[in-house]
Amino acid sequence: MKWEIHALRGGLGYWLGEFRHGKLQHPDPTGRFGQRLDVVNGTTLRIKDLELDDGGIYNTRIWFTKTQFQEQRFILTVYEPVPTPQIQHQVESKTPGGCNVTLRCYTPGREELKVSWETWDPHRALGKSVNQYQVSNNGRELRVFSWNSSFNSKFTCLVSNPVDQKRASFDLLSICQSHEGEQYILSFIIQRR
Template sequence: MGLARARLPLLAVLALALRAPDLGLIQALTPHRQVNGILGGSVVLSVDLSPEKELKEIEWSFSNGSGVMIQLAEFSGGKFERPDPSDRFKQRLEKYNKTSLRIKALELDDSGVYGARIKIQPAIVEDQAFLLAVYEPVPVPEIKSHSLSSTAAGCNVTLQCQVSGREKVNVSWSSGNPPRDLGDLERYQLTPDGRTLRLSLQPDLLNSTFTCTASNPVDQKNVSLYLQSICQSGGAAPSPCHWKAIIGALFLGLEISAMVPVTLLHRKML
């Protein structure tokens, strides 16, 4: 056996990992830095280089799990070179500084592994990797009230936070202004996905504001609901049965009113 053992280049190992459904496999194969970006935004990939090391050049590569690696750029002698300026990145790559690559106008397909092969004087090679995830902006959520029971003793209400879009987002609830954790409330229930909030509030809490926040690693949006706009302290909101009883009573009253003149006329004729 020789003193040196053959090993796969960094990007080859990462490409194998990317073929798996779970990108988390990469963590078991090579260290990397997680970088998150928003669709249409930009990110900067910066290699970690000690000040005492003299840099010769950096080669940047990319793999998105398709098994094909692209050589993106080279930093050499203070110059920025693109081996294939017509690749999918086109004019969206630039040299941010001597150790950093900037990617502009991010697209969802830019998600993947970026490798930096760093050549240091006199003959040292270091490999670093970045796992980029590009996310869509979070849509503005909407709060829907699904059921309501309001009495003098308090208000029972179910609120649902609805978020459109394809991506999975995290949903959380808060109360008050400024918003604070729901832990201050005594009686509430959250569904496992965090989107539906069931409340049972005393009259003194009916003027509370509840806020739903939808977020991903790069963006968040929220919407608030003033609870007193749907909970009326001191009286129950009429149910469908109540409305039927009220309407029935009105019709009965009209029928009685119509019958009185007819009865009087009949008596006069007699």
Template structure:
């Protein structure tokens, strides 16, 4: 029983330490240009908040006080600062920022004063991104015969977008289509003429945003839909294909996919 109590005490101490560490480190919050975010402090149980002072700093710039929550309600020390009418008191403790701008990225501090005489500091690191664009799809026609059409596909987002991409397929096995994931958002694809369900979809997501774009493989292979797009990947694509042929590799079965949500 003594060991059990000692173990429980250790777990409780670890949980408390993790809780303090989590509050000491800025919590990451992501926002979209023109949208809104909510900064909500973590409050200790059974404690009453007297007031909260909100501050903002960007990079090496000065820290400014932007809002106060207290017995007198919501106050703005300088209503003419960069936020103007875009800040509001969402509830007794949470700060809402509307119509986000690029310059809103930075660290927001919350100095929380609790009854009777406790003070706790928490902070939020806000990153404001451009709206997530539709992912781009590049296609290269590597070879074509009456039996098979071989393609290289790349799904991508512009640099510094901060999103993630992955290829998806519909429900069921895409008959007559063989796919091999090479690296990142690059696929090596084989398609047979007349195959049903030859559509592949690229999914891009970031935080609460998601965009999708599809490509029709049959159109690229036989109808000239998306066509051949030469570029910086052309030499890489050729090298990958030649390496596969040299090793006499076959297209494996479809690897794990992201299914539509």
């Protein structure tokens, strides 16, 4: 059985090694994978202590005879833990009848993350565009129109990937009843699910 990897981000293939006579033989035990490779039950390749760059297309070729073989392909994706989001806000305008605010959900990191917004009481997701709210196409900005104290004041930014999620929450009461037109970076409440 022979194993090789092709990185998802491009680049050349890398021969991981072959499993023969009950032992994994690979070309460079001190290389990229070092001692992190192991074969379990004679057929399963195990990579210990996964790293982000370990993601890729793993190919294996299993030889039954000198001329008969079977190939299998596996795709491995490695995700970073989701970074803790922060919410920045800007008061666009304030009148006695309402407050127009833009909230921005910021996350450091290099991977694509899904960003959505929710309100509290009742806890519900916000759509792309409604009369009182508008969510940007990338989900990172939420515009709140004519908010007043009769509406729900708490908003939560949810950032997720397929394996992790984190939240930051903000209450409009803290800015819509304070100094008009100032820009703030808020302190946030982090909640994990």
